[in-house]
Amino acid sequence: MSEIIKKFFVFSGERKRTIKKGIVMAIINSFFQAMQIMALYVVLQGIVDKNVTVGTAWTSFGIMLISTVGGIVTKNMSTMAETKGSFFMCADKRTQIGDRMKYMPMGYFNDNSLGAITATVTSTMEDIQDVAPRVMDKTIHGLVHAIVITIMLLFFDWRMGLIILGGILLFLAVNNMMQKKSQGVSPARVAAQASLVGAILEYVQGMSVVRSFNLASNANKTIDRSINECEKQNVSLEVTFIPFMFLQTVLLKWVSVLIVIASISFYLAGTMELSICLMMMISAFIIYTQLETAGSMSALLRSIDLSMDRVNAINETPIMDKEGKIIKPNNYTIKGEHISFSYDKRKIIDDVSFTIKQGTTTAIIGPSGGGKTTLCNLITRFWDVDRGNITLGGIDIKNYTLDSLLLNFSMVFQNVYLFNDTIANNIKFGKPEATLEEIRKAAKKACCDDFIMALPNGYDTVISESGSTISGGERQRISIARAILKDAPIIILDEATANVDPENEMQLQIAIEELTKNKTIIMIAHRLKTVQNANQILVVENGKIVQRGKHQELLNEGGIYSDFISRREKSVGWKLGK
Template sequence: QTALVETVLEYVQGMGVIKSFNLSGRGDKNLQDALEYNRKSNLGMEQLMTPYTIFQELVLQIAGIGMMLAAVVFWINGTMTLVNTLMVIIMSFLVFGQIKLFGMGISMLRLADSSIERTLQTEDMEQMDESGKALAVKKHDIVFDDVHFAYESKEILHGINLQIPDKTTTAVIGPSGSGKTTLCNLIARFWDVNSGSVKIGGKDVRDYTLESLMEQISMVFQNVYLFADTIENNIKFGRPEATHAEVVAAAKRACCDDFIEALPDGYNTVIGEGGASLSGGEKQRLSIARAMLKDAPIVILDEATANVDPENEDRLQKAIEELTKDKTIIMIAHRLKTVRNADQILVVDNGKIVQQGKHDDLIKQQGIYADFVLGRKEAIGWKLNAGN
């Protein structure tokens, strides 16, 4: 059953890819195999239980018929009155009917036992320690002290030492899979380090309660998820007590007030799960409005302008500058104009910080950053020659 559910979810989520490659009817082989496996498993279970069920039914029916025959014989012999005979006949149906239901319940208990066993396995999983305190620090500098982190057995970060001063901007660049997003996720304690420590305001993130830690952090992801709710409630997600006027103000600063007002119900428009009814740029701007409304002292931007259309990029860049004013900023970025103005730039490769400094210093060094800048300049200067 678990394998079937996982396969169905995978198929539904990847349906667009299957259609785009014209694999309808062939791309669902895994789904068909899962359905067939589930069918065989259910049939096998029924075949296993059928002999017991038949035997149980046979015994109960014979016992019921035996009670009725015995009652009739006693009545004929005059040892039982007609009323008692009829009562015994009726009771033969009731008594054995309850026993039949009990037998069916035993079968259901076998299935429930299997489900309970899976639930107990989940409860036995190691839980993240949440015995911290509700801390409120005055400074929001971030320090990585010899941080090692692994997903299962594969180590991703190898001995990261890093200081991000309070109210500064740090840009993180590097090849795909180098550990940039993992670095940011450890600050928000989406994962716990294997060794070393991550500190905010001089306090280990493990010393905070989850609530007090997240009150200090706003995150804008590249892949935005919106809930099946009104636009206003999605923006208020980080601050449910915010007023409508505050929501509108945040939306205007994030350059999304125009398209919201154009919707049939404005801020009360209900969007589909995941924001399916909005474009990528619109979802990104709503996510930034959400972060603006929360107004946390630490802001983590994971390629926040990746899905924004060009005509809104300049306005949104100004909105991000307003969002990040007087805050501690960590941004994963690949746009040159976003990176070059950072207070410090971190170049991450293979889970290590291989370069660190300001744009003017790093551009003079041979390495990933100089190649990154050169590649961006070539991309910007690339033109299509209409004559060829």
Template sequence: MLKILQKFFRFSGEENHRRFTLSIILGVVSAFGQALRIPAIYLIIRGVLDKSLDSNTLLLSLAVLVLGVALQILSSGRGTFLQTEAGYTTSADKRMEIAGHLRYLPMGYFNQNSLGEITSVTTNTMELLGDIATRVVLLSTQGILESALITAMLLSFDIRIGAVALLGLLLFLLINRFLQHRASSISAEKIHADSALVSQILEFIRGIAEAKSYNIGPEGNRRLSEAINHSTDTNIRMEFALIPILWLQSWLIKMVGVLIAALSLRFVLDGSMEPATGIVMLIASFILFSALESAGNYSALLRFIDQSVDKAEAILSVPEMDIHGEDRHPASENIELKHVDFSYGSKKVVDDTSLSIPEKSTAAFVGPSGGGKTTLCHLIARFWDVDSGEILLDQTNVKKYSMDSLMSNFSFVFQTVYLFRDTIANNIRFGQPDAPMEQVIAAAKKACCDDFISALPDGYETIIGEGGASLSGGQRQRISIARAIMKDAPIIILDEATANVDPENERELMNAIQALTKEKTILMIAHRLKTVRNADCIFVIDKGKVVQRGTHEELIREEGIYQSFIRSRKEAVGWRLGSGSELTNSEEVCHQADSERP
């Protein structure tokens, strides 16, 4: 028990450790105040039995009783406040620490670890530590301290009764140790089952559109049903495993209380104990283990706290990328890759790639899906570290930049936009939370989204659904562009930014992108030819290599993937239904191929 508590206190941080330590000291004072009831009662009973009760004895007894109650009330109240404050502060601090730590982990970590696992740790696990851990620490320490001090008080009255109480306390701790061992064997499985359940629920919610379209409820989702049933079975088995031991704990301390009462009566009858002492022992037998029973019931959760700390520390122990470079401000945005290799596990995704992108130029990455286009751009922004080779920004390896100073040079517009459940204004000023509204509106106007925002009932203060679910795809994209405009970074990465936009929004979206990318260095990943044909350089990526590079005019005359894409696209769109049932070739449609995917 002590090792688990010490582990939790270290995990909680220096300030919260101090709070917990002070609360335990106050717990000792509270337990001492509780134990003072015994001598106070003894003084009165002895005075009554000896017929020597006088005002001095009454005042002394009352003073001891009042002192004990005052100590108990004051120390218990303050100790409870400190433990509660420490518990919830630990939960909040660790959530923030985990969030900050995740920010500097390589993106590969998130490919290998489920969202449900991380969500479970930052919600269920932290909730357990913030709420239940506080109660467990409070009740387990308080119960043991009270019983230990009352036992010490009984030893001072009668060593025989005190020895029985001490033996009962030791037997309780022995059974409690077995209880924690049993809890340890199943707590890891319970926490794993909880994480798996959260993961499956999140997956079900993310795929709710598909679930609706195929009329599949939770009971029809096999993996979700299995996760729910496994979690239910694990909790039931945990209860069945622990209840017998909890019952044994409770039975033991009650039997020890009965034994103390019986022995006290016997000792009084055979004359080896004063009647006053015997009556006090009878009273003590009822209060000796009252707090200990609650401590025993809650102590089963100590192992869950132990496992929860381990899970949180497992995330915090994942090595961060080396983010402690220098705060650099590049004089130019020239980007260069030299013989870069990168793999996801055993699968090589980027293979000995070298390329150069001058500042204030537009570079487009095209090629087959899975060829490594997005990975290359993410390596440039250092979402991952390369396996070999180097990436230079202004002739300096990106690893020599501090992460914050490096990221200040990049803005991103992704194909899938994530907006937060907050006001539109706060979503736009996400990177600059203190930016004035005038700046927010100016960015929105450049991104061509001021009109539709102003038409909303609450304008810029409209709360949008999580993920931006209440907005159309084009509207979400334009808000993300406004957010990027607010950041005003010199390098813009556009990752399929126009892939899923309907034609009605496309013109406004292209105008927004033009406002964003003016006088910037642009890296774009796209399939639509009209979004890349004006690029200063087009890199054709296949199987992690740059297989072609050049302008649109150069590549269209060169045999290779780029020309093949355009040819196949023209063939795909070069036929239409005629006035009859025959198919006729349409030169007009052929000319439209340039605006389609290459």
């Protein structure tokens, strides 16, 4: 228990002081509550001595007033501090995770499902935010409350103090057994919660596939299984804890009864005053009330421990930006020297070398799965090469901070992702400080100002997540406007026009021409007109550059490129028969 409490304070980071303040107030609250025993003793002493006076009443009332007012004030301060501390602690952690993810290798997102990551920053963090402070408060408060009263009663009779202390030690022994038992069941509960979030996300994101293939019943079964597993693990956790919680409660009740019996015995033996005996008998039923609550709440400590571990696992994932410096290159020539890269022991790029000169256009073509996109991802350092090195302006890209490296690149992908925000903010993503005038200027160059202004709220129109409320061509032009606004010297086009309908293609070509003026261009493409004018064509197959040169040179050479062009020409000339 103590190790988990220590870990929680380390986890709380900058908010540790606020949370500790809340716990200190809870401890002070215990002292105010313990004063009620003093008020009780004053009255009992007066009754036994047959000397109850107005002074006795006022003394008892004064102590109770201080106890009540002090208890209310400290309880309020404790609750406010713990609530504020836990909320901002989790807000800080979510921000840290978001910031850290920007610098993680992309392989992390392949190894960890979206559901697991989402569950960590949502349900797992909610557990920590809502449950952890309350568990810590009740657990620490319950122990402190019992100890404070024990110390107070020790001054009246050391024998009773030892009996009460024995009850506390028995409680801790059973609680320790419960914590050890929870190690076996808590991980399954946390995993089940993550699995449920993942199943729901998968169902929502794949709704179009579910509907088109009439798989609703199958998808529902997957979610039902996840829900049932989550229910099963939660019930299993509770069933595991019930015997221990029952034993804790029974032990404390037995010790309370023992206190009553011992008090009467000591009084009858003449070794305890009647007033103290009566006070001990009454106190027996309030000494352990807070400790019983602590026992039931402490059952959740192991789940909180695992939740903190899941969050810490993300925040401890190695990042790619440790040694980087903010660098502005003197030129934008890119060189790769004998680079190799593997993913899951499968070699994707195999001993590749290339030079992309500043101000030139390089087209990368080749069979699907050959390594074209991976090559671009290595150039922008989404992943690190296993061997060899890539330089920008003669400087190894590992020497740059990721932010200063990516300032030199604008990317337009085949599958455009837009955020659930206004169109203006989606375009401004390329330059956060941009004015509306700059945004519109970029949009006009990208041929999307007209359709944006036709929308109900123009640039303030909020589009849905991933931009599903507008067409594919419109999404693509917005992404190009974003890249134009960024105005980076190197442009990477990853099959940017592959899935665009003919109506949008002409406007997209105009937008791309505007984007690529006076830039260094790297394009992954299959269309003849997008590659034939390139200064350099790299043909990639099975992770190797098997051909390189200009259009006519590669045609004369034959091989993969010549076959590629031949197939494209045949497809263009294809017609329906009568």
